[in-house]
Amino acid sequence: MFKLYLTALKGLSVKETNRYLRIWIQTLVPPVITTSLYFIIFGNLIGKRIGEMDGFSYMEFIVPGLIMMSVITSSYSNVSSSFFSQKFQKNIEELLVAPVPTHIIIWGFVIGGIGRSVLVGILVTIISLFFVPLQVHSWSMVILTFLMTAILFSLAGLLNGIFAKSFDDVSIVPTFILQPLTYLGGVFFAISMLPPFWQVISQFNPIVYMISGFRFGILGVIDVPILFSILISITFIVVLYVINWYLIEKGRGLRS
Amino acid sequence: MTYALEIKDLKKVYAGGVEALRGIDLKVEEGDFYALLGPNGAGKSTTIGIVTSLVNKTSGKVNVFGYDMDTQLMQAKLQIGLVPQEFNFSPFETVQQIVVNQAGYYGVSRKEALKRSEKYLKQSDLWEKRNVQAQMLSGGMKRRLMISRALMHEPRLLILDEPTAGVDIELRREMWTFLKELNENGTTIILTTHYLEEAEMLCRNIGIIQKGQLIEDTSMKSLLAKLQYETIILDIEPSGRTPVIKGYTSELMDDGSLSVEVARDQGINEVFNQLTEQGIKVLSMRNKSNRLEELFLKLTEETA
Numbered sequence: 001m002f003k004l005y006l007t008a009l010k011g012l013s014v015k016e017t018n019r020y021l022r023i024w025i026q027t028l029v030p031p032v033i034t035t036s037l038y039f040i041i042f043g044n045l046i047g048k049r050i051g052e053m054d055g056f057s058y059m060e061f062i063v064p065g066l067i068m069m070s071v072i073t074s075s076y077s078n079v080s081s082s083f084f085s086q087k088f089q090k091n092i093e094e095l096l097v098a099p100v101p102t103h104i105i106i107w108g109f110v111i112g113g114i115g116r117s118v119l120v121g122i123l124v125t126i127i128s129l130f131f132v133p134l135q136v137h138s139w140s141m142v143i144l145t146f147l148m149t150a151i152l153f154s155l156a157g158l159l160n161g162i163f164a165k166s167f168d169d170v171s172i173v174p175t176f177i178l179q180p181l182t183y184l185g186g187v188f189f190a191i192s193m194l195p196p197f198w199q200v201i202s203q204f205n206p207i208v209y210m211i212s213g214f215r216f217g218i219l220g221v222i223d224v225p226i227l228f229s230i231l232i233s234i235t236f237i238v239v240l241y242v243i244n245w246y247l248i249e250k251g252r253g254l255r256s
Numbered sequence: 257m258t259y260a261l262e263i264k265d266l267k268k269v270y271a272g273g274v275e276a277l278r279g280i281d282l283k284v285e286e287g288d289f290y291a292l293l294g295p296n297g298a299g300k301s302t303t304i305g306i307v308t309s310l311v312n313k314t315s316g317k318v319n320v321f322g323y324d325m326d327t328q329l330m331q332a333k334l335q336i337g338l339v340p341q342e343f344n345f346s347p348f349e350t351v352q353q354i355v356v357n358q359a360g361y362y363g364v365s366r367k368e369a370l371k372r373s374e375k376y377l378k379q380s381d382l383w384e385k386r387n388v389q390a391q392m393l394s395g396g397m398k399r400r401l402m403i404s405r406a407l408m409h410e411p412r413l414l415i416l417d418e419p420t421a422g423v424d425i426e427l428r429r430e431m432w433t434f435l436k437e438l439n440e441n442g443t444t445i446i447l448t449t450h451y452l453e454e455a456e457m458l459c460r461n462i463g464i465i466q467k468g469q470l471i472e473d474t475s476m477k478s479l480l481a482k483l484q485y486e487t488i489i490l491d492i493e494p495s496g497r498t499p500v501i502k503g504y505t506s507e508l509m510d511d512g513s514l515s516v517e518v519a520r521d522q523g524i525n526e527v528f529n530q531l532t533e534q535g536i537k538v539l540s541m542r543n544k545s546n547r548l549e550e551l552f553l554k555l556t557e558e559t560a
Contacts, residue, residue, distance in 0.1 A: 005363075089347065090344035093344045094357070094358055099363070256271070256312070
């Protein structure tokens with residue numbers, strides 16, 4: 001059965017990859033345009049007036065945050081919209097009738113989310129090279145935080161897709177929860193700049209840990225201890241994975 | 257004996273409290289061509305939904321070729337191919353992508369799946385359309401695509417839920433030939449349909465579900481033998497008179513059509529004799545409805 005599951009995982013991953021590549025104008029181009037505007041407006045125009053942050057130019061400082069922001073948005077929306085569309089069009093039934101275990105279903109969608117994030121991340125990084133030279137403090141930390149973030153938000157998107165009953169439900173979470181958390185998670189500023197009260201509140205924002213970890217990988221500066229950042233991400237991944245597994249196994253929103 | 261499908265005391269109560277299945281027992285032998293009939297809302301789709309893992313059962317047992325769906329779910333799923341009632345493929349994927357992806361979910365390698373896609377898409381006359389997005393296909397083509405998709409992992413049990421709904425007569429007959437061949441080559445087929453002529457033409461055995469219970473489970477021959485009366489329609493030359501046929505129940509539907517109920521042991525010669533004596537000319541004759549349809553209505557009315 002292991003070979004069968006592996007083939008099924010490969011099939012689902014290819015299907016998911018084909019999906020976001022087929023609609024590349026919707027999936028790959030918008031984050032590139034948005035982050036380019038951020039680079040130009042915040043980094044280049046306003047950033048010059050802000051001066052240095054944590055010992056780096058403002059443009060250098062926001063690059064890791066903007067890459068992470070595009071990774072979070074891409075992984076989340078890829079999985080939530082793909083899963084919900086398949087539910088809406090009923091072609092999720094292709095998976096439900098087949099001998100595909102829940103673990104394979106979850107990983108198939110997550111691999112789709114990771115794939116799109118990697119492509120978007122690379123494109124945004126290429127755009128950033130027009131403004132600042134590439135620097136990497138720790139490749140292992142860059143790869144680790146990148147992957148953990150993509151997995152975590154793919155799982156969060158999957159959870160959204162499972163509960164969603166309409167296309168509105170798929171867009172509510174990114175607009176009203178994810179976007180504010182991302183903006184407040186340290187993309188454009190160091191958490192240490194916030195007043196003490198808001199620093200405490202920020203500790204409950206998981207995105208803070210991901211941006212902090214990734215920024216450490218790129219620049220070598222941190223807002224929160226690196227080990228703590230990794231542990232928080234792993235905890236979120238495990239919790240989201242278990243919840244998704246339980247809901248799909250029980251057929252929440254999938255089987256009557 | 258190992259059955260292709262064995263259902264024991266299957267019950268389903270939906271969240272709203274609707275009791276869809278009230279303890280179904282059903283056995284379908286390997287190699288059979290079995291029709292599952294019933295009025296809308298009788299429980300056919302729920303039964304099929306449970307067998308294909310699209311509906312959670314409330315209680316009962318389902319075995320597919322001896323594999324218990326509670327403990328050997330993956331092995332059981334491998335045996336089944338489903339052609340659902342509604343189109344449920346991605347409209348944006350191409351015909352070939354749809355069938356190849358589906359084969360992958362059953363562990364068929366991409367290389368093998370591409371080979372099989374040629375075989376099954378050619379068989380269903382869709383090979384020329386392999387690179388076309390599914391949304392561009394006609395209704396009949398979409399139905400054929402779903403059959404091809406269900407065959408890609410070469411299942412031992414093929415379940416078709418209203419496969420010819422909305423399909424024109426010519427295509428329907430082509431599909432019947434195809435399904436017959438498939439069954440002759442060893443695939444067990446379970447079919448639900450509203451076209452009772454289809455069930456009579458194709459199936460050896462039949463089950464009738466009514467209000468969540470199996471009210472008939474027998475061979476097509478013995479079921480049709482239960483039909484005591486057949487209603488025939490005689491198109492007669494208008495004469496302005498009402499014909500009287502002694503020993504038969506008859507009714508003049510309009511000036512040119514006479515409906516006559518004929519018992520199995522009566523024969524129709526006497527009808528013609530009496531009409532000839534009355535100087536009434538019979539222009540043509542036909543069945544009021546399909547034999548199975550007549551029986552089906554009688555059975556479902558009795559239990560309603």
